[in-house]
Amino acid sequence: MNQNWFSIQPIWIFAAVLLLTLLSGLIGLPILRRLGVGQTVRDDGPKTHYVKSGTPTFGGFFFLVPIALVTIVFQMANGFSSPEMALLLILLTFGFAGFLDDYIKVRISKKGLSVRQKTVLLLAFSSGFTLWYLLALPVEPFLLVPGLGALPILGWWKIPYGIFVVIYLFFIANSVNLTDGVDGLASSVTVMTGLALAAAGLVVQRLDLDTTLTRPAVALSLMLAAGCLGFLAFNHHPAKVFMGDTGSQALGAGVAAIALFYGAPWILLFIGFIYVAESLSVVIQVAYFKRTGGKRIFRMSPIHHHFELGGWKENKVVLAFSAVTLVGSALGLSLLALA
Numbered sequence: 001m002n003q004n005w006f007s008i009q010p011i012w013i014f015a016a017v018l019l020l021t022l023l024s025g026l027i028g029l030p031i032l033r034r035l036g037v038g039q040t041v042r043d044d045g046p047k048t049h050y051v052k053s054g055t056p057t058f059g060g061f062f063f064l065v066p067i068a069l070v071t072i073v074f075q076m077a078n079g080f081s082s083p084e085m086a087l088l089l090i091l092l093t094f095g096f097a098g099f100l101d102d103y104i105k106v107r108i109s110k111k112g113l114s115v116r117q118k119t120v121l122l123l124a125f126s127s128g129f130t131l132w133y134l135l136a137l138p139v140e141p142f143l144l145v146p147g148l149g150a151l152p153i154l155g156w157w158k159i160p161y162g163i164f165v166v167i168y169l170f171f172i173a174n175s176v177n178l179t180d181g182v183d184g185l186a187s188s189v190t191v192m193t194g195l196a197l198a199a200a201g202l203v204v205q206r207l208d209l210d211t212t213l214t215r216p217a218v219a220l221s222l223m224l225a226a227g228c229l230g231f232l233a234f235n236h237h238p239a240k241v242f243m244g245d246t247g248s249q250a251l252g253a254g255v256a257a258i259a260l261f262y263g264a265p266w267i268l269l270f271i272g273f274i275y276v277a278e279s280l281s282v283v284i285q286v287a288y289f290k291r292t293g294g295k296r297i298f299r300m301s302p303i304h305h306h307f308e309l310g311g312w313k314e315n316k317v318v319l320a321f322s323a324v325t326l327v328g329s330a331l332g333l334s335l336l337a338l339a
Contacts, residue, residue: 010198013070013219014226020066021230025059029234029241032056037102039242040110046300046308055239057102060247062234063227064095070223084216086132087257091220093125094173094253098245112245119170122249126169133165133260134158138212144263146338150209168265169256175275176252177245178282178302182314183237185304187228188322189274190251194225196271196329197258203336204262217261224254237314264339270332274321278302 038054071088075081097118105112113121134141134153141153141161153161180186201218205211228251234240243251255272259265269276281303288297299309304317312320 009074010218010222013074014222016070017063017066017223017226018230020069021063021227022233024062024065025230025234025241028059028062029056032058032241037106039244040105046305048308052239055242057106057242057244058099058246059231059235059241060095060098060243060245060250062241062243062247063224063231064092064247064250066230067220067223067227068092071219074219081212081216082132082136082138083213083261084219086129087216087220087254087261090125090129090169090257091250091254093128094122095246095250097121097125098177098247098249101249102244102246122170122173123166125253126166126173129169129257130162130165134162141260142209142263144204144207144336144339146335149339150207150263165260165265168260169253171279172256172268172272172275173249173252175272175279176255177248178278179275179304180243180248181302182304182308182317183239184232184235184314184318185321186243186248186251187232187235188318189325190228190255191225191232192322192325192329193255193271193275194221194223194228196325196333197221197255197262197267198225199329199333200259200262200264200267200271200336203333204264207339209263213261217258220254221258224251224258237318262336264336267332267336270328270335271325273328274325278304281306 033056037056037058039052039057041049041053068088071084075084100121101112101118141158142150143153143161144150176186176190179189198218198221201214201221205214231243231247235243252275255268256265259268279302281298281301285296285298285301288295298306300306304321307317307320308314
């Protein structure tokens with residue numbers, strides 16, 4: 001790749017995915033309606049969501065297909081490399097797991113995959129990516145620590161770090177999935193998360209580290225942001241289509257893998273604060289419910305439902321959570337600059 005990659009190619013990548021996502025939505029939405037693949041809203045969710053039953057799902061394909069096409073085209077033009085293909089593969093494998101869950105929900109049983117089935121599938125995909133990341137990466141994996149710089153992950157340290165990576169990928173993917181419960185929420189948050197992760201790549205580049213991993217991570221960050229921005233044209237309130245687990249599981253795996261490529265998985269505590277908060281709200285709610293014999297901390301979890309039941313409209317939830325993501329991104333990038 002030439003030295004102008006960071007200033008020229010990302011613009012074309014972003015524009016291509018954005019336009020193709022819009023085109024995919026215009027073509028795909030009527031098809032999904034004809035196929036009758038409407039989502040069944042959960043019975044224990046907010047009553048205001050009942051009117052959404054029957055809204056088409058599988059919308060994740062609107063941006064996953066363009067991302068795959070653009071990635072392959074640019075790979076053909078610049079030469080195939082394993083980091084780019086590994087990022088695409090984890091995106092598509094997690095998307096496949098989500099697709100199976102969505103398909104079962106709309107065609108067989110509204111319960112979808114069992115918790116055990118989905119857990120086994122996602123852990124298998126996480127483990128496969130982790131083995132490649134630790135054993136076949138073109139450069140040594142490393143961890144960026146503010147104030148200490150890049151610490152290489154060597155020898156037996158790869159074992160505990162590998163366990164962490166598997167759990168981390170699984171957790172973030174499911175956290176993004178939980179965030180996708182309000183029209184436009186996961187899409188809006190991920191637009192800003194993707195742009196923030198692209199900016200993080202520019203910060204990492206200035207640390208004079210090998211750009212073998214930085215370039216593909218920046219590219220995917222921009223593609224995720226562009227795909228979600230295009231998808232918002234169909235997913236903003238009132239949503240015409242849902243991304244489903246097909247989209248949300250893929251997005252989660254994507255942002256998690258990008259942060260790993262930067263050597264900064266911790267940055268999602270800030271840039272991905274909303275994702276983490278959504279998951280923790282569920283964990284806290286369930287633990288407190290069991291410990292107290294039926295009492296709740298939140299009106300409903302994930303936490304976006306807590307605010308909905310408190311009287312917030314869906315657009316207000318999206319706006320507030322997006323603002324939190326913006327602040328978290330600024331904090332995360334500031335800490336990354338100290339590495």
